[in-house]
Amino acid sequence: MSQPEAALFVTCLADLMRPEVGFAAASLIQRAGFTVVVPRQGCCGQPNYNAGDKAGARDLAKAAIAALERFEIVVVPSGSCGGMIAKHYPHLFEADDPWRPRAERLASRTLELTQFLARHPLPDGPKAPAGKIAYHDSCSARRELGVLAEPRALIAAHTDAEIVPIADAESCCGFGGTFCVKYPEISARMASEKTAAIAATGAGMLVAADLGCLLNLGGTLKRQGSPIAIKHIAELLAGEP
C-alpha cells in the first residue's frame, strides 16, 4: 500500500533564510507516514495583503492555490503563513468568484506543522536532547489558529526539554512582517521587552514555530550578546543539532 501524500508549503522565510527548517519539516512529515511533495511555489501573499494591496494578494494566492489544491493535506511550518491560507484566503475572493470555493477547499486542508503532527503523530523514538528551553507562541498560531497545546505536547513527547514559561507570553514580539522595518523603534522596544522576559527564564534556547518571530528575537538576542540560541520547532523535533 502506498503512503498518502502531503504537500509542504515551505514559506519564503524558510526557503530563503533558513532552508534547514524546510528539510526538518519534510523529514518530520515523512516520519509521520507521508510522502512529502514540494510543489513549485512562491509567497502566500501576506506581505501584499497586510499592506492593503488586496489585488496583489489575490494574484499571489491564486498562484499558491493552483500549486497546492491537488493535495489532500498541505503542511506549513509557520502559523503566520498557515493562518494566511487557512483563515484569510477565503476572504480574498467575493462569494460568487470561482476562486472562492477553491480557496475554501485549500483553507480546509491546510495545517500548521504542529497541528499536522498532533493529528498524525510521529513514531516514538529516542528523545532529542534539548535542556531548558523557552517556547514562544506566535500571535498568528496562538490567536488565528488556536495553536497552544500542540507544540508543547510535541516537545514533551519527543525531546527531553524542560519548557520554562516566558512572562507576559501573550504579548507580541514586535516582528509583524514589514512592521519591523516600517516602525523600527516600536518594533525594537517590543522585541527587547520580549528578549528580557526570555533571558529571565534562564533557558538556553528559544524555540518557536514561526521564523518571523525567531529572526526578530534571535537577531535581537545576538545583537545584545546573549548566548541564547534559537531553533525552529521543526529543527528541534527532527533532532537537528
Place this chain on the structure above:
Amino acid sequence: MTALDFKSRAHAAMNDAKLAPALKRMKSHFQTGRAMAAARFPEFEMLRDRAAAIRRRSIALMPDLLERFEANATAAGMQVHWAADAAEACAIAARICRDNGVRRAIKSKSMATEEIHLNAHLAREGIEAIETDLGEYIIQLRGERPSHIIAPAIHLSKEDVAETFRAAHGDLPPGRDIAERTALVKEARVKLREAFLTADAGITGANMLIAETGTILLVSNEGNIDLTATAPRLHIAIAGLDKIVESWDDAGIVLRVLARSATGQDMSSYVTCLTGAAAEGEAGPRQSHIILLDNGRSAMRASNKAEMLACIRCGACLNHCPIYAATGGHAYGGTYSGPMGAVLTPLFDGLRENADLPNASTFCGRCQEVCPVRIPLPMLLRHWREDAFAAGIPPRGERWGLGLWRWAGRANWRYRLATRAASLGLRLTGWWQRGTIRRLPLAGGNFTATRDMTPPSGASFQSRWKGQR
C-alpha cells in the same frame, strides 16, 4: 492637534523617561484587573457574545431606535437636538448656554465633547467649562488631551499633578504638603466642590441611550457625573449616534461587560440614569437637552468599518495593545488612542493625515481577543490599509516593492530567480561581514539597526530539494 507625525510623536514618547514606567503600571493594573474579573465570573464569555449581538443589532436598527429614543425622551420632557458634525454640535451647545445665560459650566468626562473640541468652542463664546473628572481636570489645567480613554491622565505621575496644582491653584499655601495621592484628591475636591455649587449648567456625555424610555445612562467611579447632571439648573448631554440601545435589558447586558473589561470592576461605582427634566418642586435640572452627534458615524455605518460603531469605549483594546504600551496615547494624535483610535481617528481627522495609525500594528490580534463586543479590530485596520493603498497613500517605494513582489510571484521562475539572487546577496554580505550581517542597507537598514541577521547557510530550500514537481 500637533503638527508632528505619528512616528515623531512615538519617538518622543518612547524617549520620555517618566512615561515608560507609567505605561507599565497601567498595563499590568488593567490587564490583571480584567483577567481577574473574567476569572471570577464564569458567564463572562457568554455575556460577551450577547453584548456583541446586542450592539450589532443596535447599530443595524440605529435610525429607527434613535427616532424611538427621540419620541420617548421628548415625551419625558427632554429636548433632543441632532448635530451632523462637530461644528453644529458645538453651535447647538453654545446656543443653549447663551439662551440660558450660562457663564460657567461643569463637565463630566466625555469623549464626544473631546471629539468636537467643545471646551475650546465654549471658551471662544465666553463660557467657562470646568472638567470634574479628576483625570480630566488635571489635563485641562495642563492644556493636554486625554492619553487614555478611561484614565485620561495616565501619563502623569503624582509629582506632575502636584506641580500642576501648585501652578494653577493660586490660593494653595506653599507650605501645604500635597505629595500623596489622598492630599491631591482632597485639593481637587475643594476646587471642584466650589465649581459644582456655582455652575449654571452641567455638560455630560452618555454611555448609552435607551430607546424604549428615552433614558440617558452614564457610568462613573467618582460620583461627579451625578452632580454634574443634577446639581445645576441646566443639563446638556452630548452623545454619538452609536450609543443607542433598544431596551433596559440590553443596557443591563452591556453594563455587565463594560466595567469588567475596562477596570476589572464587576460594575462601576455609579450608574446614573436620567429621563426627562425635573418638574416644578423636584430636585434636578429644570431643562435637559441631548445633542445627538453624527460626525461621520452614519457614513461609517454604511462602510466596511461599521462594526466599529458597536464599540462601548471600555479601553480594553488600549490596555492590551503592545503599540499603545510602547507609545502611550498622545502619539496617536487624535481624541481616541490605541486600536480603537487607529480605527476612529482616520474617520474623524482624515486618512491621509493619519495613515500611520492603521499601519502601526503587527496584527497581533490581542485587541480583538479582549474586546467585550468582539470587534474584529485588526480586520478594520486592514480595511483602512486597503483604502489607503487604493488612494495611493503609501510611499512610492513601498508600492513599487509590492508590485514587484506581486509580479515576481505570478510566475514561479521569477520568484525563484528573486530568491536565488537574494540568497546569494545575503550570503555574500554575510561573508563580507564575517559571518553575521550587522548592517543591511535594505528598507533603510531598519532590520539590522537593532538586530543581527544570520545569513542563509546555503542556497534556498526549493533549489536544493530533489524531485520537485
